[in-house]
Amino acid sequence: MYLAGEIHSEWRQEVKEKAKALKLPLTFVGPMENHSRSDNIGEEILGERPNPIAKDEAASQINNLRTQVLMQKSDLVIALFGEQYKQWNTAMDATTAVTLGKPLILVRPEKLHHALKELSNKANVTVETVNQALKVIAYLYDDGSVNES
Numbered sequence: 001m002y003l004a005g006e007i008h009s010e011w012r013q014e015v016k017e018k019a020k021a022l023k024l025p026l027t028f029v030g031p032m033e034n035h036s037r038s039d040n041i042g043e044e045i046l047g048e049r050p051n052p053i054a055k056d057e058a059a060s061q062i063n064n065l066r067t068q069v070l071m072q073k074s075d076l077v078i079a080l081f082g083e084q085y086k087q088w089n090t091a092m093d094a095t096t097a098v099t100l101g102k103p104l105i106l107v108r109p110e111k112l113h114h115a116l117k118e119l120s121n122k123a124n125v126t127v128e129t130v131n132q133a134l135k136v137i138a139y140l141y142d143d144g145s146v147n148e149s
Contacts, residue, residue: 001026001027001028001029001074001075001076001077001078001137002028002029002030002070002071002074002076002077002078002093002097002102003015003028003029003030003077003078003080004030004031004071004077004078004079004080004089004090004093004094004097005030005078005079005080005081005082005087005089005090005093005107006080006082006084006087006089006090007031007032007033007035007038008035008084009082009084011080011082011130012028012030012033014130015028015078015130015133015134016028018130018131018134019134019137022134022138024134024137024138024141025141026137029070029073029074030070031063031066031067031089031093032063032066038059038063039055039056039059040055040059041058041059041062041063042055042056042057042058042059042060042061042062043055043058043059045058045062046058067093067096068096071093071096071097071100071102072100074102075102075103076102076103076104076105076137077093077094077097077102077103077104077105078104078105078107078133079093079094079097079104079105079106079107079123080107080108080130081106081107081108081109081112081116082109083109083111083112091119094106094119094122094123095119095122098119098122098123103124104122104123104124104125105123105124105125105126105127105133105136105137106119106120106123106125106126106127107126107127107128107129107130107132107133108120108126108128109128110128
């Protein structure tokens with residue numbers, strides 16, 4: 001499962017912990033969460049660039065490759081739109097998932113409904129919380145049997 005979204009908060013850890021508690025058989029991948037490494041990977045591999053724009057271009061090529069490879073290997077994408085940070089990368093990753101034909105769960109607060117209405121319409125499911133997204137995923141693994149204890 002590819003976890004698309006901002007890398008500044010601990011939301012991915014929350015998803016992983018809650019999925020584990022629900023005993024969901026999932027493996028998670030996503031963007032580089034070390035912001036400094038993500039910004040500097042171009043120069044780390046290719047050497048110093050002549051200016052900040054060239055530095056950003058080199059890093060973005062490598063980060064886009066990472067996203068493409070990991071997302072193509074994923075069975076499902078969760079794209080989280082939070083309220084605190086700019087969400088350009090989340091939008092790009094969500095549209096990449098749609099383009100690749102990957103099932104997409106969009107997580108966005110109600111106040112972002114209007115801004116994300118077209119993208120939400122392209123997602124398989126749109127929810128407002130991480131908990132709701134995990135309930136959708138748990139349903140995928142529900143075989144319908146009743147546990148009679």
